[in-house]
Amino acid sequence: MHQDGPNTGLLLFLPYRAMERRVLDAVHAAGFADVTPAQARVFQRIGPGGTRLTDLAEQALITKQSAGSLVDQLERAGYVERVPDPTDARARLVRLAPRGERVLPVATAAVAEVEREWVAHLGARRTGALREALLRLREITDPWA
Template identity: 40%
Template structure:
C-alpha cells in the first residue's frame, strides 16, 4: 500500500523525487542485506561513473552533475571505507585517478540487480508498456537537456 495521495496533481519534481526515493531505498536495502550497510545514497554518484581505467574527481563531478566538494567528500569517505583508492595519473603527475577496489567492484552488480527487481515490480504495477513509455520520455528529456 502506498503512502502517496493521488487526490491532487503533484509537481513533476515531487513525483520524480518520490519515485527516486523508492528506487534508492530498495537498492540501499539490498546492499545493506549483502553486507554493505556502510554505504549512503550519495555514494552512488561515485560507483555509477568510475570506469576500470580510473577517473579524476573533476570528471566524476561533471558526469554526476554534483558540486566538486560533494564528490571529493564522497570519494574520501569511500576511500576510508575501502571501496575506492586514488592512484597517481600515469601521464599527469599533478593529478590522481579514482579506482574501485575489489570491494568496490562488488557494488555495481548488486545495485544493478536490485534496480532490475524494482523495475520488474514497477512493470507489474504499471504494465511493461507504460514503464517503457516512462523510460523513453525521461531519456528523450535528458538528451535534450
C-alpha cells in the same frame, strides 16, 4: 503537461527516492552497511576504467570538494582507490577497489529487481515510454552530458 494534481517535480521525486532507498537497503543487507546515500550517489557514477573526481562531481551535481570528501570516505572504507590518470599528470582516476567490485552486482541486481516491479506495475508499453521520455529529458536536463 500542466494539469491538476501533483507537479512533475513531485512525481519524479517519488520513484527516484524509492529506487535510491531500495538499492541502498539491498547493499546494506548484503553486508556493505556502511555506505551512505551520498557515497552511493558518487560510487554508482564511477565508470569501468575509472572516473575523474571532477567528473564524478559534475555527474552527481555536487562540488568537487564534496566529491573529494566522499571519495576519501569510500577509499578509506575500501570501496574505491585512486590511481594516476595516464592522460593528465594533475588528475587521478577513481576506480573500484576489490571491495567495491563486490558491491556492484548487488546494486545492479537491486536496480533490476525494482525495475521488474515497475514493469509489472506499469506494463511494458508504459515502461518503454517512460524510459524513452526520460532518456530524451536527459538531453536537456543533464549538465554533464
